[in-house]
Amino acid sequence: GAGVSQSPRYKVAKRGQDVALRCDPISGHVSLFWYQQALGQGPEFLTYFQNEAQLDKSGLPSDRFFAERPEGSVSTLKIQRTQQEDSAVYLCASSFFPQGAGNTIYFGEGSWLTVV
Amino acid sequence: GESVGLHLPTLSVQEGDNSIINCAYSNSASDYFIWYKQESGKGPQFIIDIRSNMDKRQGQRVTVLLNKTVKHLSLQIAATQPGDSAVYFCAENGGGAQKLVFGQGTRLTINP
Known part of the structure; x- marks a missing residue:
């Protein structure tokens, strides 16, 4: 696609x-990153995949x-038993x-993501 | 730990003026620096980058200056336009690490 x-x-x-x-x-794109951005803050690194x-x-x-990228392209970030402090923007980058x-x-x- | 910070959280300029956004970094091993622009509700958009073997790099209406002696990075935007209103983040790579370390951001507001 044209972008992430x-x-x-x-x-x-x-x-x-x-x-x-x-x-x-x-x-x-070989590299894939997940970042978490809380309101009013800069993005913070979560995890990195190479393929x-x-x-x-x-x-x-x-x-x-938990994050996965089983075939080296699409990635999924999973959050179990969400808590209110998980509320943030989750950014993917490549x-x-x-x-x-x-x-x-x-x-x-x-x-x-908003956890209520 | 290593951190990248910004001197000013907000900056207000007149339309048509030049804007200068500053950033201090603390990791002397950092060798790659990037400026991102983030508009409300959107992801960070790449503006310009610079490697540590350079002290200046120019793009379209933007210039990044790097002073490794004092660990300072700046973004200059020429002839600021309303569309430049956004939060600007600097980021550094901590010397080749896989992750970018972002500063808190500076909100740039353009006055008509």
Whole structure:
């Protein structure tokens, strides 16, 4: 596609509910990232994939957060037993090369999660 | 820990004036820096980047300056337009790491 596509754009979840957020990166992009952005803050790193391999998950805040990219393209971020502090915008980003090369990272529009 | 911050949380300029948005970073190992623009309800949009072997890079109406001595980054926007209103984030890669570290952001407001 023309850009990074995320769905759903908006999600309201009841506390305790599981949610799944989908990311379609730019076609052919090797690197895929998930970031979390709280209101009024800058994005914070959650996890990084190079193709299907999850090389860094140091930013995932708890074991309720899980991400996968089984075929090296589409990725899903899953949050189990959602809590109010999980309310944020979840941004997916991709880049053509593996990271470390300083190549441009393109972001999607984000999935806005509100936990009530 | 490493952090990237901004000197001013808000900046208000007159339409047509030049804007300068500043950023301080603390990780001396960072070798790649990016400026993003984020409009309300949208994801961050890439504006311009610069590698540590450069001290200046120009794009269309934008210039990024890097001062490694004082670990300072700035974004200059020439002839600011209403469409430039947004929050601007600087980010750095911590010396080749897979993750970008973002600053808190500066909200740029254009006065007519």
